[in-house]
Amino acid sequence: MRIAILSRGPGNISTKRLKQVAEARGHNVQIINHAECYVTVEKSRPVVRYRGEDLKDIEVIIPRIGQSITGYGTAIVRQFEMQGVYTTTSSIAINRARDKLRSMQILARADVGIPKTVFARETTDVDDVVEQAGGAPLIIKVARGTQGNGVVLAETRKAAQAVMQAFYVEGVNFLVQEFVKESAGEDIRAFVVGGRVVASMKRQSLDDDFRSNLHQGGEGTAVKLTDEERKTAIKAAKTMGLGICGVDMMRSSRGPLVLEVNPSPGFGIEEVTGRNVAEKVIEYVEQNAKGKQRKDRVGA
Numbered sequence: 001m002r003i004a005i006l007s008r009g010p011g012n013i014s015t016k017r018l019k020q021v022a023e024a025r026g027h028n029v030q031i032i033n034h035a036e037c038y039v040t041v042e043k044s045r046p047v048v049r050y051r052g053e054d055l056k057d058i059e060v061i062i063p064r065i066g067q068s069i070t071g072y073g074t075a076i077v078r079q080f081e082m083q084g085v086y087t088t089t090s091s092i093a094i095n096r097a098r099d100k101l102r103s104m105q106i107l108a109r110a111d112v113g114i115p116k117t118v119f120a121r122e123t124t125d126v127d128d129v130v131e132q133a134g135g136a137p138l139i140i141k142v143a144r145g146t147q148g149n150g151v152v153l154a155e156t157r158k159a160a161q162a163v164m165q166a167f168y169v170e171g172v173n174f175l176v177q178e179f180v181k182e183s184a185g186e187d188i189r190a191f192v193v194g195g196r197v198v199a200s201m202k203r204q205s206l207d208d209d210f211r212s213n214l215h216q217g218g219e220g221t222a223v224k225l226t227d228e229e230r231k232t233a234i235k236a237a238k239t240m241g242l243g244i245c246g247v248d249m250m251r252s253s254r255g256p257l258v259l260e261v262n263p264s265p266g267f268g269i270e271e272v273t274g275r276n277v278a279e280k281v282i283e284y285v286e287q288n289a290k291g292k293q294r295k296d297r298v299g300a
Contacts (some may be wrong), residue, residue: 001059003029004055008035008066010033021276021279034069035073036050047083055080059289060087061077061087063077065263074092077091077094086285089243092241107258119174136154136160137153140164140174182252185205187248188223189201189265191246192233194243198275201269201273220272237261
């Protein structure tokens with residue numbers, strides 16, 4: 001098949017691994033910087049252009065859309081969808097997953113365990129927000145963020161008030177979430193492909209940082225999921241309409257709590273676990289690309 005990996009980083013380990021495995025399995029692979037793409041919108045003729053040429057012979061795209069360019073990247077994915085090109089992750093699913101509030105709303109509706117969460121912007125009812133989220137300490141995060149950026153631990157009610165007021169002044173939408181002390185500084189990443197967990201790791205901060213992301217200096221180790229954690233990861237992926245994703249969870253006294261469902265998970269998990277995740281992704285492409293693109297039933 002003719003496969004295009006939409007990625008701004010051809011040297012990125014995830015992009016390189018996908019290209020390596022796909023080519024080893026006989027596919028023709030092209031890495032396309034979606035930030036350099038542009039579209040022609042015309043009646044009955046959706047076109048994606050790249051470096052002066054139409055991208056018209058591509059059969060499959062694998063979107064690797066970064067958080068900072070979600071809006072533009074998903075517009076390019078949408079144009080490919082209009083051409084009838086198979087995509088491993090739909091444009092609407094990427095946008096949905098990147099909206100932290102929408103993600104929490106959808107997961108909660110499906111009875112997936114999540115931390116207590118309050119969404120706010122300009123409220124002056126700080127005490128009630130704190131109370132509704134379970135009291136201090138609290139996690140406060142911007143509604144759109146990734147890799148642990150835009151996340152603050154407010155250890156006291158007064159600190160929470162100061163952070164919320166700062167976000168209020170900046171006109172930022174934010175989420176206030178309970179702090180799960182039994183899982184402080186660690187979480188679990190389950191890599192889901194086609195309704196199966198193909199690799200899982202525990203991420204642990206190396207100092208007193210409450211964030212465990214590898215991008216924040218956290219350390220990853222392979223971990224065996226419990227049956228409940230595995231079912232939760234699979235259900236979260238299905239609920240969000242994502243065939244390929246990373247599900248981040250915390251272990252709590254009331255069971256696994258989903259923090260985020262990442263539509264473009266990194267492949268650092270391969271080195272940690274020794275699992276060939278890239279191969280599972282390409283196998284998923286081979287099994288699904290020739291069929292009809294599934295209708296998204298989750299909604300915006």
